[in-house]
Amino acid sequence: MEHTAHQHPITGPKVYAAVLAALLVLTVITVTAAGVDFGPYNTVIALIIATIKASLVALFFMHLRHDKFDAIVFLGGVFFLAVFLIFTLFDINSRHTILPSNLKEPVKEFPGAPLNKPVQPSTGTAPVAVPGK
Amino acid sequence: MSQATTTVQAEHEHPPFLQHHFTGMQQQFDATKLGMWLFLVTEVLLFGGLFVGYGIMRAKHPEAFMAAHHHLNRTMGALNTIVLLVSSFTMVMGVWAAQTSRKRLLILFLVLTLLCAGTFLGVKFFEYQHKFEEGLLPGNFYTHQGDTVPGQFMFFSFYFMMTGLHGFHVVGGMCAITWLLIRAIRGDFSASYYGPVDLVGLYWHLVDLIWIYLFPLMYLIS
Incomplete structure (x- = not known):
């Protein structure tokens, strides 16, 4: 009981209400932005808005702005998720085909597809490479 | 036995909710909070695997994902986003009520959070029901007829x-x-003991955080 006093001031309802209002406004913005054609940037814009919302939740609702140590722990997890995502996408995008290494040629039918709807194998947008060697 | 326990407690003058292996309430609070954050990191990585899989398949099959997402009801998705954001607000207000020893308000905010969570699941139920009826199901179970773009079962997986x-x-x-x-x-x-409210609050906000990303990725593809 040596530390009965709080280390940080308690955030009050006014701040929380303001954060909620900001989150709701951002939700409206993201839905509106999805209706406008920004070409390939639509997904980027949606993810930026989502990240702003997530930051608001983490900083205010989860009190990370008063909690440096736990913030580092959490950002460490997010960092490794980013490594996971970015390096996997590098790898995938530098291949023409995604096939199990024991297959010698592209499959004509995706294993999970219903038989009446043939589906191309996961060959990406690039032309199918001739599976030699 | 109970007499002995009472004696020990009387000798040490424990706060009632202090576990014996902690030196004080503040240490107990900080330690359990760190434990919760470590758990939340494992949750991020658990969902992370699915997000990476989604990223790969969407990058490879943009047309299929684009076509498939039109089967989702954007209004219902937005409604659920709002419901979950409000529930996060009521949860954090519950934490505030506990921090300031407002028992009645704490109970009220916890009930409101539960109601929001129930509403979220209710909306989700109707969405799932609609997909089951249309045969918009994962992998082999996909039986939707009249598609012009192949491969939409991947999105529903x-x-x-x-x-x-x-x-x-x-x-x-x-x-x-x-x-x-x-x-x-x-x-x-x-005010002297609100750790569990704070920790469950953290978990609840993480659930909200994941939905914040799921909503644009599932409902707002364009």
Whole structure:
């Protein structure tokens, strides 16, 4: 009981209400932005808005702005998720085909597809490479 | 036995909710909070695997994902986003009520959070029901007729796995909040002891955080 006093001031309802209002406004913005054609940037814009919302939740609702140590722990997890995502996408995008290494040629039918709807194998947008060697 | 326990407690003058292996309430609070954050990191990585899978398949099959997402109801998705954001607000208000020893307000906010969670699952139920009727199901179970773009079953594999796993987390959160509610009614929480409210709150906000990303990725592809 040596530390009965709080280390940080308690955030009050006014701040929380303001954060909620900001989150709701951002939700409206993201839905509106999805209706406008920004070409390939639509997904980027949606993810930026989502990240702003997530930051608001983490900083205010989860009190990370008063909690440096736990913030580092959490950002460490997010960092490794980013490594996971970015390096996997590098790898995938530098291949023409995604096939199990024991297959010698592209499959004509995706294993999970219903038989009446043939589906191309996961060959990406690039032309199918001739599976030699 | 109980007499001996009482004697020990009297000798040390323990705060009632201090576990014996902690030196004080503040240490107990900080340690359990760190434990919760470590758990939340494992949750991020659990969902992370699904997000990476989604990213790969969407990058490879943009047309299929684009066509498939039109089967989702954007209004229902937006409604659920709002419901979950409000529930996060009521949860954090519950934490504030506990921090300031407002027992009645704490109970009120916990009940409101539960109601929001129930609303979320209710909306989700109707969405799932619609997809089951249309045959918009993962992998081999996809029986929707009249598609012009092939491969839409992939989108629904991710849709059901990700929103399904998220839904289980909502149910888990509801169980935890019910537990808090019982303890709050019993009068356990006050300014000197509100750790469990804070920790369940952190978990609940993470569930909200994951939905913040799921919503644009599932409903707002364009």
